[in-house]
Amino acid sequence: MKQTITLDTISHGVTYAKGFQAIGIQAGLKKSGKHDLALIYTAKKAAVAGTFTQNKVAAAPVYISKETVATGTAHAIISNSGCANACTGAQGLANAHTMAQATAQALHCEPNDIVVGSTGIIGQQLPIDDITKAIPTLVDSLTFDGTELAGKAILTTDTYSKTASTHFTVADKEIHLGAIAKGSGMIRPNMATMLCYITTDLAITPELLQKALHACVSKSFNMISVDGDMSTNDMAIILANGAAENPLIDTENEYFDLFQEALMAITVSLAKQIAADGEGASKFITINVEEATDFESAKLVGMTIANSPLVKTAFFGEDPNWGRLICAAGYAGAPMNPDTTVLKIGGITIFKNGMGAVYNEKTLKDIMSEHDITVTVELNEGQANATVWTCDLTYDYVKINGEYHT
Numbered sequence: 173m174k175q176t177i178t179l180d181t182i183s184h185g186v187t188y189a190k191g192f193q194a195i196g197i198q199a200g201l202k203k204s205g206k207h208d209l210a211l212i213y214t215a216k217k218a219a220v221a222g223t224f225t226q227n228k229v230a231a232a233p234v235y236i237s238k239e240t241v242a243t244g245t246a247h248a249i250i251s252n253s254g255c256a257n258a259c260t261g262a263q264g265l266a267n268a269h270t271m272a273q274a275t276a277q278a279l280h281c282e283p284n285d286i287v288v289g290s291t292g293i294i295g296q297q298l299p300i301d302d303i304t305k306a307i308p309t310l311v312d313s314l315t316f317d318g319t320e321l322a323g324k325a326i327l328t329t330d331t332y333s334k335t336a337s338t339h340f341t342v343a344d345k346e347i348h349l350g351a352i353a354k355g356s357g358m359i360r361p362n363m364a365t366m367l368c369y370i371t372t373d374l375a376i377t378p379e380l381l382q383k384a385l386h387a388c389v390s391k392s393f394n395m396i397s398v399d400g401d402m403s404t405n406d407m408a409i410i411l412a413n414g415a416a417e418n419p420l421i422d423t424e425n426e427y428f429d430l431f432q433e434a435l436m437a438i439t440v441s442l443a444k445q446i447a448a449d450g451e452g453a454s455k456f457i458t459i460n461v462e463e464a465t466d467f468e469s470a471k472l473v474g475m476t477i478a479n480s481p482l483v484k485t486a487f488f489g490e491d492p493n494w495g496r497l498i499c500a501a502g503y504a505g506a507p508m509n510p511d512t513t514v515l516k517i518g519g520i521t522i523f524k525n526g527m528g529a530v531y532n533e534k535t536l537k538d539i540m541s542e543h544d545i546t547v548t549v550e551l552n553e554g555q556a557n558a559t560v561w562t563c564d565l566t567y568d569y570v571k572i573n574g575e576y577h578t
Contacts (some may be wrong), residue, residue, distance in 0.1 A: 173178075173551075174183070174460070175340050175341060175430060176339060177430070177433050177434045177437050178338065178435055178437075178506070179336055179337070179338050179438070179441055179453070180336075180337045180338055180339070180508045181563075183335040183336050183337045183350065184319070184337040184348070184350050184565040185309075185318045185319025185320065185322075185323060185335045185337060185350045185351065185352050186212050186322060186350050186351060186352050186369055186370070187216055187315075187317055187319045187350070187371075187571040188319075188339075188348045188349070189316060189348040189349065189350055189371045189372050189413070189415070189416075190344060190348065190349035190373040190413075190415035190416060191212050191214045191215065191216050191372040191373060191415040192212065192213070192316075192350075192371045192373075192411075193212075193214075193315055193316050194210070194212045194213070194314065194315070194318040194319050194321075194322040195210070195211055195212065195310060195313040195314050195315060195318040195321055196208075196209065196211075196318070196320075196321035196322040196323070196324050196325025196326075197209050197306060197309060197310055197313060197325065198323070199252070199302055199303060199305075199310075200299075200302050200305035200306075201252055201254035201292075201299055201302060202253065202254040206324070206325075206327075207253075207272055207321060207325040208252055208253045208254045208322075208325055209250070209251075209252050209253075209303065209306055209310055209325055210249075210250070210251045210252070210321075210322040210325035210326050211248060211249070211250050211251075211275070211310045211311065211322070212248060212249040212251075212322060212369055212371065212411070213247060213248040213249075213279060213311075213313060213314055214247060214248070214371070214411060214413040214415075215247070216413045216414065217245050217246070217247055217285070217413070217416070218241075218245060218246055218308070218371075218411075218412050218413035218414070218455045219244060219335070219376060219377060219378040219381050219410035219411070219412045220241055220245055220246040220247060220287065220378060220381070220409065220410070220411055221241060221315060221381040221382035221385045221386075221410050221543070222237060222238070222241040222287070222313070222382075222407055222408065222409045223385060223386060223389045223393075223407065223408045224406060224407050225404060225405065225406035225407070227404050227406075228541045229259065229404050230404055230405075231256050231257050231258035231259075231260075231264075231287055231290060231292075231404045231405040232257045232258070232260060232265045232267065232268035232298075233257055233268045233288040233290045233405065233407075234262040234404075234405065234407060235264075235265065235268070236268045236269060236271075236272055236286075236287075236288045237287045237288055237407055237409065238287065240272075240286060240287050240289070241382075242287070243284050243285075243367040244252045244297055244378035245285070245378065245381075245513075246285050246286065246287055246411060247277075247279060247281045247286065248275060248281070248285065248286050248287070248409070249286075249288075249289060249369050249409060249411070249490075250271060250272070250275045250286060250287070250288055250289070250291075250307075250310075251288070251289035251291075251308040251325070251326050251367060251369070252271075252289070252290050252291075252298070252303060252325075252326075252329060253290075253291050253292055253325060253328055253354070254292045254293075254328075255290060255292040255293060255296050255297075255298050255299065256290050256291055256292045256293060256294045256295075256296075256404060256405050257290040257296045257297075257298040257405075257549050258279040258290075258295070258404040258405055259294055259295045259404070260295070260296070260297050260298070260414040262415075263297060264298065266298060267297065267300040268288050268290075268299040269283070269301050270304065271286075271288050271298070271300065271303055271304075272286040273341075273505050274289050274303070274307045275288075275307055275311075276438055278307050278308055278310075278311040281298055281309060282362050283428050284302030287407075287409050289367050289369075289405070289407055289409070290369055290405055291326060291327060291354065291405050292326055294404060296330065296425075296489045298439065307525040312389060312417055314502040317352070319335070319352060320333070322352060322369075323335055323352040323354075324512050324513060326352065326354045326367050326369075327354050328354065329451050330354050330355065330388070330449055331449055332351060332449060334352065334353040334354065334355065334442050334445040334446060334449070335350075335351060335352050335353070335442075336350070336351050336437075336438045336441040336445075337349060337351070337438070337440055338350075338352035338434050338437055338438060338451070339435050340421075340430055340431075342374065342416070342418040342421070342427045342430070343418050343427070344446075345416045345417055345418040346416065346455060347372065347373060347374045347416050347418065347431070347434075347488050348371070348372065348373050348416070349371075349372045349374070349431075349434050349438055350370070350372075350438075351368060351369060351370040351371070351372055351438050351439075351442060352369055353366060353367060353369070353442045353445070354366060354367050355367070355368075355446035355448065357523060357557070359491070365577070366393065366406050366408070366446055367405070367407060367408075368393065368404070368407070368408040368409070368439070368442060369409050369410075369411075370385075370408070370409065370410040370411070370435070370438060370439075370440055371411050371412075371413075371417040372410065372411070372412045372413075372431075373412070373413055373414065373416040374412050374414065374416055374418060374421065374431060375412070375413075375414035375416065375417065375418050375419070375420045375421065375469065376420065376421040376422075376431065377420065377421065377422045378414050380421060380422065380423075380424065380428055381410060381412050382449075383424075384425070384428070384431060384432040384435055385408065385410050385435065385449070387432060387436075388432065388435045388436045388438075388440075389408055389439060391436065391439075391440070392436065392439035392440045392442070392443040393408060393439060393442075393446075393562050395443060395444050395471065395474075395558070395559060395561060396443045396444075396446055396447040396560070396561045396562065397447070397475060397479050397560065397561075397562050398418070399559075404426075406453070408439070410435075412527070426516075429498050431490060443561060444456075444561050447561035447562055447563055448512045448561075448563065450562075450563035450564075450569070451568070451569045452565075452566040452567070452568025452571070453563035453564055453566065453569070453570035454485045454488060454563075455467050455488065455543060455544075455545055455563055456543060456545070456561070457478070457487060457545050457547060457561070457562050457563060457564065458544070458545070458546045458559060458560075459474045459477055459478055459546075459547045459548075459559065459561070459562065460474075460546065460547070460548045460549070460550070460557065460558075460559050460562040461473045461474045461517065461549045461551065461556060461557065461560070462548065462549065462550050462551065462557045463550055463551050463552050463553060463555060463556075463557070464506060464507070464551045464553055464554055464556045464557070464558070465506070465507045465551075465553045465554040466554065466556045467556045467557075467558055469506035469507060469551075469553075469554075469556065470506070470551075470556050470557055470558035471558040471560065472504050472505060473501050473506050473549060473551065473558075474549070474558050475501045475504075475560055476501065476503065476504035476505075477497060477500045477501060477504075477547065477549070477560075478560050478561075478562035479562075480496060480500040481498055481565055482496040482499075482500075483496045483497055483499075484562070484563070484564050484565035485544065485564070485565050487540070487564040488564040488565055488566050490537070490540040490541050491540070492517060492522065492523040492536050492537070492540055494515055494517070494523050494528065496503070496512065497515055497517075497523075497547065497549075498513070498515055498523050499517065501513065501549055501551075506551075507551070507553045507554075508551055509552075509553070509554065510526045511525060511526040512551075512552040512553075513549065513550065513551055513552065514548075514549075514550040514552070515547075515549055515550075516547070516548040516549075516550075517539060517540070517545065517546070517547055517548075518536070518539035518540075518542075518545060518546055519546070519548075520532070520535060520536050520539065522536070526557065530536075539577065
């Protein structure tokens with residue numbers, strides 16, 4: 173009987189999988205004194221895969237982590253908040269290398285076994301002395317129930333840590349999959365200002381691990397937008413240490429499909445959490461684009477609507493201004509005919525046959541006052557669908573970002 177993948181009601185995070193430890197500490201990198209340095213570790217070497225920002229201005233840790241992912245295996249992820257270590261030149265790259273080297277020394281492994289992640293303000297040099305001084309404490313504090321503190325240590329403007337976990341069976345072996353993530357602002361596809369760290373005890377080749385992660389990111393993290401800005405530091409990393417002792421997955425068989433389904437559930441959940449926790453957000457908006465000519469066209473329409481400041485502010489004002497929605501769909505650049513396009517909010521048809529539809533204003537007003545709102549765009553051009561997740565644009569977003577550096 174086919175297994176059904178469901179997320180755990182209470183997430184167990186990155187220490188759910190066998191053999192993984194984690195911790196987050198206060199290393200003094202943030203003026204607030206909050207947790208700011210995290211470590212995730214497996215003594216049993218893991219297959220590693222990763223996806224990274226496509227911004228040409230990439231942070232120093234992105235280059236270091238790409239090198240580690242290219243080896244196919246890793247032991248640990250060290251990640252800080254409070255400083256992005258982006259646009260920091262040769263010194264920034266040297267500091268990222270030092271961060272990996274010091275962690276490797278404390279864990280008795282090689283520097284290319286370490287993934288390095290950073291998030292925070294761009295353009296400031298990493299306080300590397302504070303980090304290297306804290307690494308021994310970080311390593312000594314590792315625990316098999318440290319996922320909550322690790323999750324806290326990677327946050328910036330987030331209001332909460334994003335986390336998810338699930339489990340399934342491969343050849344009578346129980347497989348665990350868990351994750352932590354951060355992301356709240358500077359969020360757009362390819363990827364967002366986000367760090368995502370996923371662990372599993374599945375035995376799988378690095379090549380297939382990478383293939384599964386790429387497929388899942390394209391339908392999750394690359395389908396969210398808070399403000400349309402692409403960061404310098406984004407990465408999604410997965411470690412698979414094989415501690416479950418299942419037969420190695422080295423072909424795209426039924427177990428690979430099952431794993432990818434579980435990974436998709438994890439990444440979609442985290443993506444939705446990130447969009448819902450957009451800086452200053454008061455609404456979580458799901459945009460379903462249906463019957464497009466192809467997936468890319470459906471995504472383009474959804475993303476264009478999601479990134480429109482006029483659409484986002486209309487939702488903040490709880491104003492069912494459908495003109496802004498249909499306008500964004502029209503200039504997206506995808507095949508679209510307004511005479512055959514149908515637009516709905518919360519299941520209420522508001523645009524049809526090239527003009528506004530008759531609807532119950534009170535019912536729609538009630539829908540617009542809710543936190544979770546669904547927009548549906550029926551293009552009637554083909555059979556492809558896409559779902560995009562976003563949020564509204566509020567006064568608080570302006571305040572948070574107006575004061576972020578200072």
